[in-house]
Amino acid sequence: MKIKKKIPLIDQANKLGFWGGKFGGNYVPETLKKPIEDLEILFDKLKNDKKFIAERDKYFKNWVGTPTRFIKLKNLTNHVGGAQIWSKVVSDANGGAHKIYNATVHCLLAKRSGKKFIIGDTGAGYAGKMLSMAAKKFGLKCKIFMGAKDIARQQPNVKAMKKNGAEVIPVYSGSQTLVDAVSECMRFWVANCDTAAMCVGSTVGPAIFVRICGWSTSQISRELKVQLIDEFGSVPKKLKLYNCVGGGSSSFGFWNEFMDYDKKQCEFIGVEAGGPAKSKKHAAPLTYGSKIGILHGAVQYVNQNSDGQIEETESISAGLDYPGISPLHCFLKDTKRARYTAASDEDALSAYKTVTKFEKLRPSLEPSHAFSVAIKEAKKLSKDTIVVVNSCGDAYKDRGILKKRLGKKYVKSN
Amino acid sequence: MLNPISHAFRKAKQENRAALLTYTVAGDSSKKQSLEILKSISANADILEVGIPHNTPVADGSQIQTSAYRAIKNGIKMNDIFKIIKDFKKSNKNKPIILMGYFNMILQYGEKKFLNKCNSSGVNGLIVVDLPWPENKDFAKKCKKKSIYFIQLLSPTTTKRRLKKIIRDSHPMNYFISMLSTTGGKLKVSPNDILKNYNKIKKIDPKKEIVIGFGITEKTIGKLKSADGLVVGSAICKEISKSLKHRQNPVINVSKLVKKLKSKIL
Numbered sequence: 001m002k003i004k005k006k007i008p009l010i011d012q013a014n015k016l017g018f019w020g021g022k023f024g025g026n027y028v029p030e031t032l033k034k035p036i037e038d039l040e041i042l043f044d045k046l047k048n049d050k051k052f053i054a055e056r057d058k059y060f061k062n063w064v065g066t067p068t069r070f071i072k073l074k075n076l077t078n079h080v081g082g083a084q085i086w087s088k089v090v091s092d093a094n095g096g097a098h099k100i101y102n103a104t105v106h107c108l109l110a111k112r113s114g115k116k117f118i119i120g121d122t123g124a125g126y127a128g129k130m131l132s133m134a135a136k137k138f139g140l141k142c143k144i145f146m147g148a149k150d151i152a153r154q155q156p157n158v159k160a161m162k163k164n165g166a167e168v169i170p171v172y173s174g175s176q177t178l179v180d181a182v183s184e185c186m187r188f189w190v191a192n193c194d195t196a197a198m199c200v201g202s203t204v205g206p207a208i209f210v211r212i213c214g215w216s217t218s219q220i221s222r223e224l225k226v227q228l229i230d231e232f233g234s235v236p237k238k239l240k241l242y243n244c245v246g247g248g249s250s251s252f253g254f255w256n257e258f259m260d261y262d263k264k265q266c267e268f269i270g271v272e273a274g275g276p277a278k279s280k281k282h283a284a285p286l287t288y289g290s291k292i293g294i295l296h297g298a299v300q301y302v303n304q305n306s307d308g309q310i311e312e313t314e315s316i317s318a319g320l321d322y323p324g325i326s327p328l329h330c331f332l333k334d335t336k337r338a339r340y341t342a343a344s345d346e347d348a349l350s351a352y353k354t355v356t357k358f359e360k361l362r363p364s365l366e367p368s369h370a371f372s373v374a375i376k377e378a379k380k381l382s383k384d385t386i387v388v389v390n391s392c393g394d395a396y397k398d399r400g401i402l403k404k405r406l407g408k409k410y411v412k413s414n
Numbered sequence: 415m416l417n418p419i420s421h422a423f424r425k426a427k428q429e430n431r432a433a434l435l436t437y438t439v440a441g442d443s444s445k446k447q448s449l450e451i452l453k454s455i456s457a458n459a460d461i462l463e464v465g466i467p468h469n470t471p472v473a474d475g476s477q478i479q480t481s482a483y484r485a486i487k488n489g490i491k492m493n494d495i496f497k498i499i500k501d502f503k504k505s506n507k508n509k510p511i512i513l514m515g516y517f518n519m520i521l522q523y524g525e526k527k528f529l530n531k532c533n534s535s536g537v538n539g540l541i542v543v544d545l546p547w548p549e550n551k552d553f554a555k556k557c558k559k560k561s562i563y564f565i566q567l568l569s570p571t572t573t574k575r576r577l578k579k580i581i582r583d584s585h586p587m588n589y590f591i592s593m594l595s596t597t598g599g600k601l602k603v604s605p606n607d608i609l610k611n612y613n614k615i616k617k618i619d620p621k622k623e624i625v626i627g628f629g630i631t632e633k634t635i636g637k638l639k640s641a642d643g644l645v646v647g648s649a650i651c652k653e654i655s656k657s658l659k660h661r662q663n664p665v666i667n668v669s670k671l672v673k674k675l676k677s678k679i680l
């Protein structure tokens with residue numbers, strides 16, 4: 001299994017949609033074969049269409065807001081005392097997280113296909129919030145599927161979705177989290193694929209959704225590369241890119257432009273959710289050696305029992321609380337291009353405390369997982385090493401959890 | 415030897431009627447009870463579809479999900495499912511059984527081991543909901559070697575070109591999904607329109623048996639009786655749920671329902 005150079009990773013799947021001949025694919029009911037094929041044809045045409053790219057860039061620039069900031073965390077760097085710690089503040093993007101890129105592109109595609117209605121899943125609520133924003137912007141009706149447990153713990157985003165006119169459908173089956181929301185959304189699509197477009201909220205699902213999402217979030221690393229060159233004159237000799245990994249859309253987008261660099265120069269570190277320190281449950285299939293299986297239409301490493309039933313996960317962060325992982329990351333792991341590790345709930349909370357103590361930055365619980373590992377490793381690294389953490393979400397949505405776990409003083413009012 | 419599935423269709427044709435196929439979830443509501451249900455409905459059903467419960471089903475509606483979750487909660491495992499079938503076959507050697515499930519369960523069991531176990535317990539056909547053509551070509555070949563029918567699913571979204579290719583590669587029985595829906599949805603297309611679609615597909619290769627499923631109930635089954643076979647699933651799962659809720663015996667109620675279904679297609 002090998003990564004090819006000079007070909008975008010999203011285009012390295014074989015004809016049946018498998019990366020490395022093994023991960024991904026299209027394990028879907030027959031009914032979805034046609035709508036998936038239609039979407040493939042449309043996307044493959046448009047992704048090379050100059051007019052479409054110009055349209056995407058126009059909305060990214062004027063509506064999403066590009067580029068998001070690239071800043072040095074000076075106080076944190078001094079406190080940690082090792083590598084230079086920087087952050088790509090993707091939460092600057094309209095709506096407060098990277099999910100806006102994929103949502104925008106899916107709505108543009110839906111418009112092109114003549115659809116008037118779009119559906120999507122959400123965990124942390126960001127994918128849903130952004131899809132509701134983009135749907136409103138482009139005049140599409142919108143329906144969001146969200147686990148009942150996540151609806152309870154991510155209220156600020158639920159309110160935002162409703163305000164944007166989306167219908168939020170609570171999902172009560174299984175663990176009532178993201179995995180069940182994705183299943184319910186796919187089921188709805190099976191029954192309504194003649195009228196509805198579907199947006200999958202991360203680089204998961206049937207291959208075409210992995211590709212569209214990865215293509216969309218790659219905006220992050222396109223910006224970062226320019227910003228690095230502006231700042232340092234060239235891509236630094238020792239660069240380490242830390243990103244939390246749920247489904248894997250922010251991390252993939254954060255790394256994509258640097259794929260062809262040697263990993264000794266540009267190392268990718270993915271941080272999964274290890275769950276509560278005392279619990280056996282986790283959402284870290286790559287870190288804890290989960291077996292290969294099929295989830296939501298794609299072959300991947302996934303938490304499951306010996307029979308093949310998908311196992312329940314546990315994480316303080318709704319956005320990372322997913323038993324599977326993008327086929328792209330399975331491919332990056334097996335080719336050893338990226339390294340994966342996990343941070344526990346407690347690690348993430350402690351990193352959130354540290355970052356907010358020293359910097360004017362409030363990463364949500366998802367990127368706090370990445371900060372936890374970055375801080376620990378930066379300590380042992382040389383001063384000429386550039387550590388960059390993707391702060392891909394804002395903590396406003398987590399205020400309820402932060403207040404409960406850390407006390408009032410960690411929650412600001414806006 | 416003729417696969418008992420083909421035999422069942424032949425017998426139904428001799429009686430000038432559609433074959434009746436039932437779908438129940440293995441282990442619903444318990445291992446013992448699901449075996450009893452199979453035994454008692456086999457008097458009226460021609461072919462028994464047995465569902466492998468899965469907890470991330472992307473094509474099942476709420477009734478079958480409820481049945482599946484109930485079975486999983488009661489501890490059903492793959493080996494229990496094979497045992498139920500084996501026990502059933504002890505007294506009903508010639509009644510055809512089709513296992514229906516999601517591919518991950520087969521993958522984790524091991525394709526080869528799974529097919530061997532199908533053979534030794536008496537499974538005659540397989541429906542794998544999320545293993546479409548052409549992804550299923552290899553596996554379908556392996557099934558054929560074991561004399562197990564791999565049943566292809568056809569949907570209203572399947573293009574004509576694709577229908578031809580799938581049917582060309584198919585085994586003697588195929589399954590037409592009546593409408594755009596997960597299992598158990600309300601019939602949103604008229605039986606006449608379903609039959610129109612069905613007849614178009616049937617023409618591609620009239621020798622292949624095609625059953626219709628999804629959304630069929632007591633009320634609609636009679637209007638579709640010109641098909642080779644008709645599958646009723648969610649309505650049965652719903653009957654089990656209803657019986658449990660009213661503290662009635664699901665075995666008796668489901669048997670009555672299947673008898674009634676049969677009477678509507680005679």
Ligand SMILES: Cc1ncc(COP(=O)(O)O)c(C=O)c1O
Nearest residue numbers: 202246247248249250319366393
């Ligand atoms: C802020 C934030 N970060 C990360 C994630 C995890 O998803 P992914 O790995 O696809 O970026 C989410 C998902 O909801 C999120 O909201």
